[in-house]
Amino acid sequence: MAEPLVFAFPEQEILAKNIAEKLQLALGVAEIRYFPDDESYVRICSDVRNRTIILVTDLAHPNHKILPLMFMAETLKELGANRIILVAPYLPYMRQDKRFNSGEAVSAILFAKYLSSWVDGLVTVDPHLHRIDRLTTIYSAPAVLTLHAAEKIAAWIYQNVPSPLIIGPDAESEQWVSEVARGAKAEYVILEKIRLGDREVRVSIPKIMDTSKTPVLVDDMISTGTSMIATIKKLLASGFQSPVCVAVHGLFCGHAYQDLLQAGAKQVVTCNTIAHSSNQIDVSDLIAKNIKDLF
Numbered sequence: 278m279a280e281p282l283v284f285a286f287p288e289q290e291i292l293a294k295n296i297a298e299k300l301q302l303a304l305g306v307a308e309i310r311y312f313p314d315d316e317s318y319v320r321i322c323s324d325v326r327n328r329t330i331i332l333v334t335d336l337a338h339p340n341h342k343i344l345p346l347m348f349m350a351e352t353l354k355e356l357g358a359n360r361i362i363l364v365a366p367y368l369p370y371m372r373q374d375k376r377f378n379s380g381e382a383v384s385a386i387l388f389a390k391y392l393s394s395w396v397d398g399l400v401t402v403d404p405h406l407h408r409i410d411r412l413t414t415i416y417s418a419p420a421v422l423t424l425h426a427a428e429k430i431a432a433w434i435y436q437n438v439p440s441p442l443i444i445g446p447d448a449e450s451e452q453w454v455s456e457v458a459r460g461a462k463a464e465y466v467i468l469e470k471i472r473l474g475d476r477e478v479r480v481s482i483p484k485i486m487d488t489s490k491t492p493v494l495v496d497d498m499i500s501t502g503t504s505m506i507a508t509i510k511k512l513l514a515s516g517f518q519s520p521v522c523v524a525v526h527g528l529f530c531g532h533a534y535q536d537l538l539q540a541g542a543k544q545v546v547t548c549n550t551i552a553h554s555s556n557q558i559d560v561s562d563l564i565a566k567n568i569k570d571l572f
């Protein structure tokens with residue numbers, strides 16, 4: 278059987294190239310673009326017959342990326358691809374995981390249902406699992422691989438931050454913050470966060486904390502930046518030096534990145550699950566090493 282082929286969606290060309298290189302696989306050629314009226318155009322130029330196809334996507338701000346993905350996956354199957362493995366390092370639509378108010382669409386479940394029907398395998402990094410404890414509860418694709426960036430983040434902190442104190446924003450974050458702290462050989466604290474709205478949170482920090490340490494805020498994602506900005510303000514007011522902000526996924530809605538720096542972050546660092554200038558932690562080898570199990 279022919280070797281698997283790696284296709285890159287726009288915005289994830291570098292990650293796709295890195296993954297292909299690490300797996301010693303070739304990159305496929307496809308044209309993915311938008312017509313002037315925003316409809317999507319997809320053309321697959323490589324021979325995909327009887328091949329496993331690895332699609333490397335960026336699904337941040339997902340709505341206009343979903344249709345091209347579906348067109349790509351369905352066309353690959355029509356053209357004879359054997360199996361389609363989707364690498365979506367950032368998996369969107371994970372937060373609306375229940376009906377909070379009557380009549381709401383539970384988008385996490387609906388999105389999972391459609392995505393699962395398009396691909397044979399899904400590889401992702403630190404999906405936002407809150408009330409759903411594992412991805413396979415909602416994703417029915419034949420193979421689902423959930424990877425964790427904690428070790429990579431810990432290594433980055435260990436190498437780059439002197440005397441760090443790892444800070445998790447809320448109880449939910451303890452699962453990965455504790456692992457990051459262990460790997461970075463650092464202590465950690467977990468704060469209390471109450472979300473009052475999309476752009477409003479209240480953060481409480483414990484009274485006794487060692488302010489001589491470098492605070493490192495670690496979260497799975499930075500969306501509007503509200504959570505980290507509120508925490509930065511509290512830490513600075515308590516006598517800490519400017520914190521380093523680290524997230525797996527940097528969505529940076531609006532001016533979130535600039536807002537974080539302006540609020541006093543010393544540095545904002547993310548994994549390359551979503552392409553951004555803050556990417557300093559490379560997850561391509563994590564993906565390449567583990568995806569092998571799927572083919």
Ligand code: R5P
Nearest residue numbers: 496498499500501502503504
């Ligand atoms: C919340 O549950 C997540 O772990 C993040 O803390 C949250 O999504 C960050 O969002 P924002 O940057 O908008 O505060």
